[in-house]
Amino acid sequence: MATAAAAPVVAAATSVSKARKLPAPNSDFYQLVDVLTDEELAIVRKVRTYMETKVQPIINKYWSDDAFPFELLPSFKQLQIGGLGFEGYGCAGGSQKLFGFVAMELARVDASFCTFFGVHSGLAMGSIYLDGSEEQKQKWLPPMARFEKIGCFGLTEPLVGSGTAGGLMTTAKRDGDTWVLNGQKRWIGNATWCDVSIIWARDVADNQVKGFIVENKTTPGFSVEKIEHKIALKVVQNGQITLKDVRLPEANRLQAGNSFRDTARVLRMTRYMVGWASTGVQMGAFEATLKYAQERLQFGKPIASFQMVQDLLAKMLANVTACQCLMVRLAQMDDAGKRASSATITRRWPRLSAPPSRAKPSPGAANSWAATASSPTTTSRASSPMPRHSIHTKARIRCRI
Numbered sequence: 001m002a003t004a005a006a007a008p009v010v011a012a013a014t015s016v017s018k019a020r021k022l023p024a025p026n027s028d029f030y031q032l033v034d035v036l037t038d039e040e041l042a043i044v045r046k047v048r049t050y051m052e053t054k055v056q057p058i059i060n061k062y063w064s065d066d067a068f069p070f071e072l073l074p075s076f077k078q079l080q081i082g083g084l085g086f087e088g089y090g091c092a093g094g095s096q097k098l099f100g101f102v103a104m105e106l107a108r109v110d111a112s113f114c115t116f117f118g119v120h121s122g123l124a125m126g127s128i129y130l131d132g133s134e135e136q137k138q139k140w141l142p143p144m145a146r147f148e149k150i151g152c153f154g155l156t157e158p159l160v161g162s163g164t165a166g167g168l169m170t171t172a173k174r175d176g177d178t179w180v181l182n183g184q185k186r187w188i189g190n191a192t193w194c195d196v197s198i199i200w201a202r203d204v205a206d207n208q209v210k211g212f213i214v215e216n217k218t219t220p221g222f223s224v225e226k227i228e229h230k231i232a233l234k235v236v237q238n239g240q241i242t243l244k245d246v247r248l249p250e251a252n253r254l255q256a257g258n259s260f261r262d263t264a265r266v267l268r269m270t271r272y273m274v275g276w277a278s279t280g281v282q283m284g285a286f287e288a289t290l291k292y293a294q295e296r297l298q299f300g301k302p303i304a305s306f307q308m309v310q311d312l313l314a315k316m317l318a319n320v321t322a323c324q325c326l327m328v329r330l331a332q333m334d335d336a337g338k339r340a341s342s343a344t345i346t347r348r349w350p351r352l353s354a355p356p357s358r359a360k361p362s363p364g365a366a367n368s369w370a371a372t373a374s375s376p377t378t379t380s381r382a383s384s385p386m387p388r389h390s391i392h393t394k395a396r397i398r399c400r401i
């Protein structure tokens with residue numbers, strides 16, 4: 001039945017596309033890709049191609065199944081983006097700007113896959129990078145950067161989320177050269193299958209939050225239960241961790257993490273990534289919407305030719321562009337060593353303006369954003385069926401809010 005109903009649309013769309021071939025949707029309206037160096041652009045393009053050719057064709061099935069696409073790991077490793085933004089220790093390095101654009105590209109095709117990467121490369125590796133000793137960095141970061149060991153970050157608890165700064169219920173008790181951990185962690189991404197868990201616990205002696213590296217597959221007393229029936233980020237495997245008299249050597253305590261201030265440094269860094277990821281989700285949603293509106297006919301015309309639809313598309317593009325500008329400026333400040341204390345707004349704004357529905361670029365909706373970015377003759381405006389001044393004005397209005 002679905003095939004029969006779709007047939008006239010396809011036939012009509014074919015005749016329209018013959019009459020006027022539209023450029024692929026492009027959500028980089030202000031050509032912000034120009035802020036990247038040639039080397040950075042090559043990495044971003046590589047990631048985009050990977051996401052469009054390897055992830056996009058298969059990810060919906062994993063979403064439906066609440067499963068992680070392990071089949072992608074061998075090819076994902078070859079992108080060599082583990083530890084992006086961190087220097088040394090086998091990490092990919094690079095600017096915060098590059099880190100952000102890559103996160104945006106991952107999320108543009110799949111927010112869950114981006115989250116898997118963010119939890120491993122940002123939260124888990126970042127905890128060791130920012131709060132670990134030199135020995136700990138040497139030991140853990142190289143295999144994690146190669147994705148040979150995957151990490152998770154266990155801070156949230158069944159009864160403590162936003163209040164982790166002062167109220168962690170998971171305890172750490174020193175016993176000679178070892179520590180004994182007891183408690184539970186909830187919502188922990190990658191926890192069901194990863195190798196290295198960063199666990200944050202309250203030291204019963206001084207009441208301060210401390211971080212521990214747990215080799216969870218071989219440490220007695222550590223168990224994980226998968227959280228089922230999520231309604232979002234379904235591809236990320238979230239777990240509830242139980243720690244029952246888990247014994248760890250002092251060498252596994254993050255040596256530069258002595259209070260929640262040190263945990264917060266990791267959170268601040270990853271909040272930045274969440275802002276980029278939310279912007280990437282919006283890009284994917286806009287491109288998929290525009291492509292659909294260009295192809296879907298009503299009254300013998302593509303619905304994108306109607307002004308009310310154009311208005312909605314213009315608002316979407318204005319929001320995407322505003323978020324991109326916000327994130328690029330924050331990246332520039334970060335790279336100049338002026339990290340804004342207001343990183344939180346970069347997480348808030350893109351989320352607030354993100355579309356409520358889960359939208360994905362349909363197969364073939366791959367746009368030419370990265371591919372055409374270096375071509376001065378191809379502008380992103382050319383990809384829109386809407387009058388230029390209309391979108392431009394709306395984008396300006398939105399940016400000023």
Ligand SMILES: Cc1cc2nc3c(=O)[nH]c(=O)nc-3n(C[C@H](O)[C@H](O)[C@H](O)COP(=O)(O)OP(=O)(O)OC[C@H]3O[C@@H](n4cnc5c(N)ncnc54)[C@H](O)[C@@H]3O)c2cc1C
Binds near residue numbers: 158161162187188
């Ligand atoms: C898909 C997913 C993946 C996640 N991955 C991880 C992970 O990898 N690692 C990890 O450690 N955590 C993870 N989390 C946990 C996430 O960080 C927490 O959800 C977040 O910290 C909020 O905590 P909470 O959900 O317990 O809610 P809480 O913040 O504890 O809120 C509980 C209730 O209190 C209310 N509340 C909170 N603050 C205030 C306030 N100031 N004033 C008034 N009311 C308030 C809330 O509205 C809510 O009703 C994940 C969560 C999800 C959903």
